[in-house]
Amino acid sequence: MDFNLMIEITPLLVKAAWVTVDISARALFFGFFIASVLVFFRTSRITPVRWLARAYISVVRGTPYFVQLLLVFYGGPAVGLRLDPFTCGVVVGAFNIGAYMSEAIRGAIESVDSGQNEASRSLGFGRLETLQYIILPQAAGLMIRSIGVLAIILVKNSSLVSIISVIELTYQAQRLIGSTYKPLEVFTLSALMYIVIIYAVMGIVEFLYRRATRYTFL
Amino acid sequence: MTQSTETPMVELKGVKKRFGDLEVLKGIDLRVDRGRIISIIGPSGSGKSTLLRSINNLEVIDEGSILLDGAQVNRPDLKGLAFERHINHIRQNMGMVFQHFNLFPHLSTLENVTLAPRKLKGMDAGSARELGMELLERVGLADKALSYPSSLSGGQKQRVAIARALAMQPKVMLFDEATSALDPELVEEVNRVMKGLAEEHMTMLIVTHEMAFARDVSDWAMFMDGGVVVEANTPDHLFSHPEQERTQHFLRKHLGAPA
Amino acid sequence: MEFDFSPVIEYFPTLLQGIGVTLLIGLAVAVMSVIGGQIVAVITLYTRKVVNWPLRFFIWLFMTTPLLLQLYFLYFGLGELILIPAIVVGILGLGFHYMAYNADIFIATIRSVSSGQYEASRSLGFGHVRTLFYVILPQAFYRALPQLSNNMIIMVKDISVLSAIGIGEMVYVSQYAISVTFRPFEFYITIAVIYYLINLMMEAGQTWIERRAAYRR
Numbered sequence: 001m002d003f004n005l006m007i008e009i010t011p012l013l014v015k016a017a018w019v020t021v022d023i024s025a026r027a028l029f030f031g032f033f034i035a036s037v038l039v040f041f042r043t044s045r046i047t048p049v050r051w052l053a054r055a056y057i058s059v060v061r062g063t064p065y066f067v068q069l070l071l072v073f074y075g076g077p078a079v080g081l082r083l084d085p086f087t088c089g090v091v092v093g094a095f096n097i098g099a100y101m102s103e104a105i106r107g108a109i110e111s112v113d114s115g116q117n118e119a120s121r122s123l124g125f126g127r128l129e130t131l132q133y134i135i136l137p138q139a140a141g142l143m144i145r146s147i148g149v150l151a152i153i154l155v156k157n158s159s160l161v162s163i164i165s166v167i168e169l170t171y172q173a174q175r176l177i178g179s180t181y182k183p184l185e186v187f188t189l190s191a192l193m194y195i196v197i198i199y200a201v202m203g204i205v206e207f208l209y210r211r212a213t214r215y216t217f218l
Numbered sequence: 219m220t221q222s223t224e225t226p227m228v229e230l231k232g233v234k235k236r237f238g239d240l241e242v243l244k245g246i247d248l249r250v251d252r253g254r255i256i257s258i259i260g261p262s263g264s265g266k267s268t269l270l271r272s273i274n275n276l277e278v279i280d281e282g283s284i285l286l287d288g289a290q291v292n293r294p295d296l297k298g299l300a301f302e303r304h305i306n307h308i309r310q311n312m313g314m315v316f317q318h319f320n321l322f323p324h325l326s327t328l329e330n331v332t333l334a335p336r337k338l339k340g341m342d343a344g345s346a347r348e349l350g351m352e353l354l355e356r357v358g359l360a361d362k363a364l365s366y367p368s369s370l371s372g373g374q375k376q377r378v379a380i381a382r383a384l385a386m387q388p389k390v391m392l393f394d395e396a397t398s399a400l401d402p403e404l405v406e407e408v409n410r411v412m413k414g415l416a417e418e419h420m421t422m423l424i425v426t427h428e429m430a431f432a433r434d435v436s437d438w439a440m441f442m443d444g445g446v447v448v449e450a451n452t453p454d455h456l457f458s459h460p461e462q463e464r465t466q467h468f469l470r471k472h473l474g475a476p477a
Numbered sequence: 478m479e480f481d482f483s484p485v486i487e488y489f490p491t492l493l494q495g496i497g498v499t500l501l502i503g504l505a506v507a508v509m510s511v512i513g514g515q516i517v518a519v520i521t522l523y524t525r526k527v528v529n530w531p532l533r534f535f536i537w538l539f540m541t542t543p544l545l546l547q548l549y550f551l552y553f554g555l556g557e558l559i560l561i562p563a564i565v566v567g568i569l570g571l572g573f574h575y576m577a578y579n580a581d582i583f584i585a586t587i588r589s590v591s592s593g594q595y596e597a598s599r600s601l602g603f604g605h606v607r608t609l610f611y612v613i614l615p616q617a618f619y620r621a622l623p624q625l626s627n628n629m630i631i632m633v634k635d636i637s638v639l640s641a642i643g644i645g646e647m648v649y650v651s652q653y654a655i656s657v658t659f660r661p662f663e664f665y666i667t668i669a670v671i672y673y674l675i676n677l678m679m680e681a682g683q684t685w686i687e688r689r690a691a692y693r694r
Contacts, residue, residue, distance in 0.1 A: 064635065066637040066648070067665060116322065118276055120322075123309065137324045155543075183549075194541065
């Protein structure tokens with residue numbers, strides 16, 4: 001291994017890794033709102049609204065993220081949608097992960113025992129109050145963990161935006177492999193950075209999980 | 219039951235309920251006066267739990283009407299949010315106790331009791347705490363105020379659940395097989411709390427498997443089977459001299475062991 | 478906004494070829510990753526640390542880094558050492574990636590089966606190896622099926638990524654057509670629809686397999 005080279009390219013890769021974090025964090029943030037709206041739609045009383053949300057989720061989950069990215073970036077201008085590569089990565093990432101996240105949120109909510117809902121309603125709490133005081137606090141733990149899994153997928157998926165020339169970690173790695181002809185060194189370093197990012201996500205998730213489920217340890 | 223002229227606390231008129239093709243309540247009439255304690259017994263699938271849950275609108279009845287202190291509970295004329303508002307208000311006057319306790323696991327014992335008065339009645343934290351401690355004292359669990367449900371025994375959980383229901387100062391308490399999920403040695407502590415309520419003249423409807431307790435605590439006992447009230451009488455009469463064959467058969471099977 | 482799908486129709490034979498390559502790769506990777514995953518899982522669970530620690534490391538490495546980065550490494554790394562066709566690199570890359578994911582599942586299901594069944598089988602007089610092959614692995618396989626089929630559904634979607642290293646699946650063959658016709662929207666929509674149809678069929682297959690396998694679990 002050429003350690004001098006590795007030291008030399010580290011700053012470039014760190015900078016690129018930051019772009020990976022940035023793009024993933026933004027997509028996660030907006031994805032959460034999209035997911036919440038989808039969950040809301042899926043439980044709507046209006047049938048077409050429910051149906052629309054289900055169709056959206058099915059289509060997004062049933063097609064490759066990579067193709068969605070290419071479609072929006074290269075095909076977008078045909079329908080008047082011009083996005084710069086970074087924004088495109090955030091937008092497609094958010095809309096993609098939102099579909100998966102809505103299922104995760106719904107699953108977490110449904111995992112709460114139905115007796116909890118009955119007990120709350122029998123006291124006189126309405127639907128939203130029951131959701132706020134009783135269901136969500138109990139669903140939070142599972143929700144955080146499932147969203148954590150999706151956040152990790154999001155980080156790994158963000159490597160695909162290298163195809164539309166966002167200078168993130170995988171893009172930089174590929175370029176450096178091409179210019180240095182040292183695939184092992186470049187791969188080792190960039191893999192290490194992905195691992196650090198992913199373990200950081202796992203750490204944050206575990207911290208939030210413990211906070212949300214403190215009552216089970218008391 | 220002796221009829222009085224005052225408004226009954228709970229009144230059911232011709233209540234029918236279907237689950238798909240199965241009719242589980244085939245026209246139930248019932249009148250419960252203030253301070254009365256009614257036991258409902260019967261085999262599983264007789265409709266006794268459905269009846270109790272219907273009073274709380276946890277099951278929506280198909281026909282008939284249910285009244286709580288003169289106010290109609292089921293309101294087929296109200297839709298959507300209007301019904302939501304109506305039923306939330308009605309439910310605040312009823313305390314329901316479930317077979318599986320359904321305590322809120324993310325809240326401490328005290329918070330379980332005080333959540334509803336604080337959020338629904340706007341009670342301030344101090345008064346709610348006072349009320350909560352008073353109720354926990356009453357069910358003998360003041361020392362567990364800061365514990366979480368996961369650390370309580372079944373009997374303790376059910377006593378907290380009773381305190382939680384009482385916190386809204388309900389006009390009537392509904393007990394849906396409150397002791398069925400408990401280990402035999404834990405039944406007594408819950409029964410004692412319920413007996414205490416009876417002595418304070420709380421109006422109660424008790425669905426139960428505990429024949430001895432039903433006989434001991436209630437003013438009136440009903441035997442249900444197949445979605446109808448087969449027989450209703452004073453507990454002494456119903457348990458000692460059942461008139462209907464179905465009642466006799468059921469009691470023979472269940473009075474073997476004294477509870 | 479005007480859509481013109483006639484270029485898509487004109488290039489449909491090329492696209493069809495791309496579909497063929499996609500399905501072929503999918504099949505090869507499925508076979509490789511399921512069989513390989515099971516072998517890796519067994520070796521990981523039943524050998525000395527010297528053997529299984531490197532395997533555990535590779536499973537972990539494949540699961541914590543992005544597919545595309547792995548593909549680039551294989552493509553440029555292997556490509557430097559020996560001359561192999563891109564499609565082989567693609568199948569190997571995707572195959573190893575999903576072999577790791579499948580092995581991870583098999584390790585969990587083999588563990589869950591063997592806790593009770595191992596002793597039962599040994600008490601009947603079966604040896605260690607026979608117990609593994611007659612009792613543990615078949616049950617572990619059926620238990621793994623739901624997650625396994627999930628992985629395969631995700632894997633097929635990932636075949637599109639192979640276009641990045643020049644493998645002639647649907648996306649790659651369309652890119653040439655797009656560069657000539659300037660109709661990216663129409664082509665990518667078509668590809669999305671085709672993937673969606675494949676996905677629907679696989680989901681139907683998954684339901685069918687799970688219903689049949691339910692008896693055996």
